[in-house]
Amino acid sequence: MATPGSDGTAGAPPAGETGDTTTLIGRPADRYLDEAADHLAAVKDEILRRLRVRPGHRVLDVGCGNGTDALELARHVGDAGEVVGVDVSEEAVAGAIGRGLAAGAGVSFQVASVYALPFPDASFDACRSERMVQHLEDPVAGVREMLRVTKPGGRILVADPDHGMWAPDLADRETTRAVLAWWFDNVRNPWIGRRLPGVLRAAGARDVHVTVMPVVLRGVAAADGLTGLMDALRHAGDAGVVPAERARALREEAARRDADGGFVMYGAIALAEGRRPE
Numbered sequence: 001m002a003t004p005g006s007d008g009t010a011g012a013p014p015a016g017e018t019g020d021t022t023t024l025i026g027r028p029a030d031r032y033l034d035e036a037a038d039h040l041a042a043v044k045d046e047i048l049r050r051l052r053v054r055p056g057h058r059v060l061d062v063g064c065g066n067g068t069d070a071l072e073l074a075r076h077v078g079d080a081g082e083v084v085g086v087d088v089s090e091e092a093v094a095g096a097i098g099r100g101l102a103a104g105a106g107v108s109f110q111v112a113s114v115y116a117l118p119f120p121d122a123s124f125d126a127c128r129s130e131r132m133v134q135h136l137e138d139p140v141a142g143v144r145e146m147l148r149v150t151k152p153g154g155r156i157l158v159a160d161p162d163h164g165m166w167a168p169d170l171a172d173r174e175t176t177r178a179v180l181a182w183w184f185d186n187v188r189n190p191w192i193g194r195r196l197p198g199v200l201r202a203a204g205a206r207d208v209h210v211t212v213m214p215v216v217l218r219g220v221a222a223a224d225g226l227t228g229l230m231d232a233l234r235h236a237g238d239a240g241v242v243p244a245e246r247a248r249a250l251r252e253e254a255a256r257r258d259a260d261g262g263f264v265m266y267g268a269i270a271l272a273e274g275r276r277p278e
């Protein structure tokens, strides 16, 4: 089966592991993550609220990408607090450092993998990761390491999409299902959203709780921007995953609805939270 090079809401999966995140969904990673942040603003706000970050807290963002969320966290922990962002991608960390300097914020960034965080046990009051665990070969090991560096009783929050739940408003169900399954199976853990509570428990978290937030993409540009929908339809036809004429018909249908102002695509992101045992 051909591999499409999609990343769903999130970065071509093999790239996420290797650190080569210069492009995501065929566009510069930095631009992709900025666009995604616009679509996911409500999710990011909810993560922040649930982390219960306070002035003076020391907080870690794992898989921090271009640093947007770490910079926002820095505003909440204040001068007495500290935020650290880590990412396995050198390009991402270089971009995040640039943003941090431009913002003059008290936040630092470094290259590190979630599997080997360069911090002693119990270093942070809280730890977050967003759209990162979906790329991991071993999600439990990654979350266990996040718990290790969190203080006893401290909170971790892991947010990831469930790529089995994307619902574009297209009439041909059979073709749509086939294209979406093919496209999102390119993510290492496409169903991680529903697996997250089990992953946190297996990693040793206590008081595990999950909630699911909707993602509503209005218009083809938004759907394509976050998930690569139109690329998926194009490549699935070219690769023979579905008959080319049916894939083309779906693209035309999406464009027609878009012109009417009626095209939507829904999805879901799971926010799983827990504590390191006391």
Ligand SMILES: C[S@@+](CC[C@H](N)C(=O)[O-])C[C@H]1O[C@@H](n2cnc3c(N)ncnc32)[C@H](O)[C@@H]1O
Binding pocket: 009, 010, 011, 015, 016, 017, 019, 021, 033, 037, 062, 063, 064, 065, 066, 068, 069, 086, 087, 088, 089, 092, 112, 113, 114, 115, 129, 130, 131, 132, 135, 136
């Ligand atoms: C889709 S991006 C999300 C970035 C950021 N959390 C955000 O919400 O904008 C996923 C990030 O996870 C990073 N990543 C993937 N595997 C990782 C690992 N093993 N350790 C740390 N970061 C990783 C990638 O380099 C990428 O920057």
